[in-house]
Amino acid sequence: MSQKVSGGRPVAWEDAGRQVAPVLGSYSAIVVISSDPLAAAYVALGIARAEAEHRRSVVGDLVGDLPPLRSLITEEEPHGITDSILYGVSLNKIGYQVAGVPNLYVMPSGTDPLIDAEIMRSQRWTKLASGFAEAGAFLILVASNDAPGLSDLLEQLDGTVLVKDAELQNAPSALVLARVAGPTRTLKLPLHRIRAGAAHWPRHKWLYPALGALAVLVLGGVALALMLGRTRQTAQPANDVVKAAPVPRPVPPPPRPAPETLYIAPLANASDSLSASAFSVELLVANTAEGANLFVRKNGAALPAATVSPVQIGPERATWYRVTAGAYPRRDQADSLLRALRESRLLANDSVEHVMQTPLALLVDSVPSQGGIVDAIRAAVQKYAARGLPVYTLMQDDGGARIYEGAFTTAAQSAELIKSLRATGLKPVLVYRTGSAP
Secondary structure (H helix, E strand, O other), X not given: OOOOOOOOOHHHHHHHHHHHHHHHOOOOEEEEEEOOHHHHHHHHHHHHHHHOOOOOEEEEEOOOOXXXXXXXXXXXXXXXXXXXXXXXXXXXXXXXEOOOOOOEEEXXXXXXXXXXHHHHOOOHHHHHHHHHHHHOOEEEEEEEOOOOOHHHHHHHOOEEEEEOOOOOOOOOOOOEEEEEOOOOOOOOOOHHHHHHHHHHHHHHOOHHHHHHHHXXXXXXXXXXXXXXXXXXXXXXXXXXXXXXXXXOOOXXXXXXXXXXXXXXXXXXXXXXXXXXXXXXXXXXXEOOHHHHHHHHHHHHHHOOOOEEEEEEEOOOOEEEEEEEEEEEOOHHHHHHHHHHHHHOOOOOOOOOOEEEEOOEEEEEEEEOOOOOHHHHHHHHHHHHHOOOOOOEEEEOOOOOEEEEEEEEOOOHHHHHHHHHHHHOOXXXXXXXXXXXXX
């Protein structure tokens, strides 16, 4: 396959990928799709290079021996995605680190580079996406817009970045996280102007001797001034010499304290990963906690399992506050909530709400199954609300309830909330959230 990219240089497509990377910081598994797979591959590499600065990023080839990705692998016949999906080769054996770029890996298409519908529809993608989310890593797959089984693949992942194309005919209901209409603009050197100027240089031959003579006169004047200055200094009496005050030795600054680190314990209920209430609706991302909490207070009665989660977004890793609602084991259930909220006009017309995967949360308390469970839950929630903590409740299969705060895609995202809850004296536990809103 030719490495020529229509409509822009590879470096410009990579730069376009870098520019959209900040809006993808909360996702763990996406597909970059285009009718031009080479452009999609370069955009995926740009996204991965940007995200590799703070988390492990893996780019996978679902097209077949894409040159931009294959050229980064030194092995002759590397194992890849087809070997893993069809024959069970470990994921650790098909990821090849890119030389000179820590945290960046490439998964080739495989020894059999034909990516068919069986590969795209494999249920293993759901497990892989959950694994990447749990590890705080990022999976970026590259696919053609006419790939068979594309819609089934997207149902198992967070969404897509659409490159060059306005629509995705093979998966019209796919969640488009970002669009890259074209490569970034690059500076073009006006060579024709340089050539035009050079053509006139021989006509002004008299200019060079004149410039040389002027340079000699300037240098001579500077030398004469320096000689006169030194003569005046030596003519002064010895007793007029003023000794310079001793300059104190610089004092090095005090050593900086070691950066604060936070240990995040492994998930306490890893066995619940497949039954987690992983899908929610993102309603708002505010740059202050006050703004996010105000939204929940005003609309909380109409929002099941509403919560505020501090997350770091963008290359500067600035803290923003995400408001989500709902906790469902299936995506279509979250889609139904989103439609209901839009129909009720609770959401503004210019809102950017969408369904996302947030399988993790912080467990702060629980209420055992008992008579009068509703009153017991209400009392427990009010206790935390009085402390300014926007907790929410999910009913469990045994009739009891668990009280959570936050909703996260990756374990690393929970660090800020863990820190703030510990400061209040609580001991939150990171878990897969289970149950349903009462």
